[in-house]
Amino acid sequence: MQFNEFYSGRTGLTVGINKVLFSEESPYQKVEILETDTWGNMMTIDGMVMLSEKDEFVYHEMLAHVPMFAHPKPRRVLIIGGGDGGTAREVLRHPMVEHVDMVEIDETVVRAAKQFMPDVGDFNNPKLHVHFEDGIAFVERVSEPYDVIIIDGSDPVGPAVDLFSENFYRSCYKALSSQGVLSSQTESPWVESYHPAIRKLFRSLDTIFEVSRMYLAFIPLYPSGMWSLAFASKGIHPHDSEVMDRVVKGTTSMDASLQYYNPEVHQGSFALPGFVREILR
Amino acid sequence: MQFNEFYSGRTGLTVGINKVLFSEESPYQKVEILETDTWGNMMTIDGMVMLSEKDEFVYHEMLAHVPMFAHPKPRRVLIIGGGDGGTAREVLRHPMVEHVDMVEIDETVVRAAKQFMPDVGDFNNPKLHVHFEDGIAFVERVSEPYDVIIIDGSDPVGPAVDLFSENFYRSCYKALSSQGVLSSQTESPWVESYHPAIRKLFRSLDTIFEVSRMYLAFIPLYPSGMWSLAFASKGIHPHDSEVMDRVVKGTTSMDASLQYYNPEVHQGSFALPGFVREILR
Incomplete structure (x- = not known):
């Protein structure tokens, strides 16, 4: 088959x-x-x-560690989507983390992942709090802000379509603490039918956040193998020298678990080919 | 179909x-x-x-411009393979180039490309000299050295298998001028059956050349979408400040033709994920 x-x-x-x-x-x-x-x-x-069990490390390491190392002290983290648990697992490797809320709309995803991909998630970690509800509504009523918000949704069709809307990112901005950092998956630059959604998303981030940038990762089982992600923050640049110092120190201490992410990749992933820049123009 | x-x-x-x-x-x-x-x-x-007409720009720009900008004055260039003409086309964009020898073993490839991919090659360029013969034998009897040699062969099976041998790269080293630079396509890091060939090739380069490094490109129609390439030289580092100055100046003047390569990509493509570094260990 x-x-x-x-x-x-x-x-x-x-x-x-x-x-x-x-x-x-x-x-x-x-x-x-x-x-x-x-x-x-x-x-x-x-x-x-x-995701597959074999290649999931690429997506989860790149979605989690880029914003987590960018923030100087990421204690409270919110994950929207991410029901397989892989993003939370990478977030929880950061020793400063005290509390992770993961808001997955569909309990089926978590149940299937727990049963058939038991090594992907870290669901028994006491710092992880799973909520089965609409992530967009959840973000709108946040009272205690988060240091990092990670949008780990599926493609902009079906239940994930509003995860590409400007209103949603305005709510995320409000839900972030003063040095807040956000990351999000933003589809493949080779999938032309998504170009309008990608362009709109980055324009929204550019309007709302002080800093916003696209970065890339090689994901073999995603369309074309080239995947884009968004980084946005209230002022922190994704690879200024303080961030890079944290990346170098942090990756040295968690080295054994990392199969993709490292300091050179953190920086190099923000290099965008010409045709990708054109999409954002 | x-x-x-x-x-x-x-x-x-x-x-x-x-x-x-x-x-x-x-x-x-x-x-x-x-x-x-x-x-x-x-x-x-x-x-x-x-190659396909739509995505060939990625491979050809990355295989050609990385070594071409690394060399301070690339006048004579040798391309082994490359029968579709795309690598020569990118090489010929460099104004210093005086003479390009392209050695393709199989005239069928050139004939098919000229007829059905007329925009890929630049076969009427008077600086381009096409030879239908075995590239390995050609390199062994070079008398006038080349500034840049580009290995644009197919996978290490069939006629291209010797393009992954140590002897071949020794001949290339001898055929290069004193500041000579070489690039080669070296398969996908996700194709495990090629790991021994990739490892052997980079060990050979490491033994023979003063500088050798792997770099990466996103190629949607190649296996996994992640492709590796080799850079080797008699001393020039692929992104020292003099090289980067040339890249910045050169890409500004040829900007309209470039769809993938730019200064950030030149540098960022040398960032290797952890699992790729492991293959080379």
Whole structure:
């Protein structure tokens, strides 16, 4: 059996599947866990790859560590989405973290991940608090601010569409502390149908935040293998010298767990090819 | 019709094909040109994607401009392989270039590219000299040295297998002038079956050259979308300040033609994720 995900006409990814381990139509979306031939178990939502056990480290390390090291003292962290638990796992490696709220709209995602991808999450960590509710409503009523907010949603269709809206990012800005930092996944620059959504998102960030930048990661099971992410903050630049000092020190002490992220990658990932810059123009 | 190229079990790329425009079994390999639904015409050799008209700029800009800007005065350039003409086209954008020898073993590749990808090559340029012969033998008998040598071969199977050998790189070293620079394509870090070949190649470069480094590019139609390349030189570091000055000046003057390469990308492409560094250890 082959799983296919097309992103440009009939071009895309094909993955060899041994069997379907889990398939459930939740109130929000179709969640499946497929046993692949060489990538371990793989989660899809509405037919789009979310993660495989083998390549998930790239996405989760890059989404979590870039903002976490940018903040000088990240104690309170909010994750919107991220139901597989991988982003929270990377956040919880930072020793300063005291409290992580993870707001996942769909309990099906967490249940499937806990059962079929037990090594991805760190759900028993007492610092982690999982809430099954709408992340957008959650952000709007935050009273105690967060140091870092991470948007770990799926593609801008279905329940995640509002995670690309300006209003949502205004709420995030308000929910952040004075040195607050945010990251978000922002699709592949090669998927032309998402260019308007990507452009709109970065224009919103540019309007709302003092600093906003795109960065990139190589993710083999995502469309085209090239993935973009957003960094935004109330003033911290993503690789000024103080941030880079923290990255160098911090990665040295957590080195054994890191398979992708390191100081050179932190900095190099902000280098954008010409055609990617054009999308943002 | 779908074209498939697997790189890990039954995982890989799938591309929608309208029709087969060219298919010929040469003395060396099977060369095909397929009309795709969204990537223009695409060339495959023995079932492996070489380039599409839409994404070829990434590979050719990164393989050519990184070594070309590293050299202070690249007048004579040798390209081994590169029969589609894209690497030579990018080399010829550098105004200092006086003479380019392109040594392609298989005239079928050039013939197919000229007919079905007319915008990729710059074959009428009087500075370009095409030789249909074995690149390895050609390098061994070079008398007038080259400033830059670019290895633009296919995967280390079939006629390109010796392009990954230590002897070949020793010949390249001898064929380079005193400030000589070399680049080569070195496969995807995600294709585990090629790890021994990649490791051996970089060990050879490390033994033979004063400076050798890996760099990376996002190529959507190559396996995994993550591609590695090699930089080697007789002493020039790939992003010391003199090189970066040349890159900044040079890209400003050729800006309109560049869709991927720029100064930040030149530098950032040398940042290697942890799992890639592990392959080289």
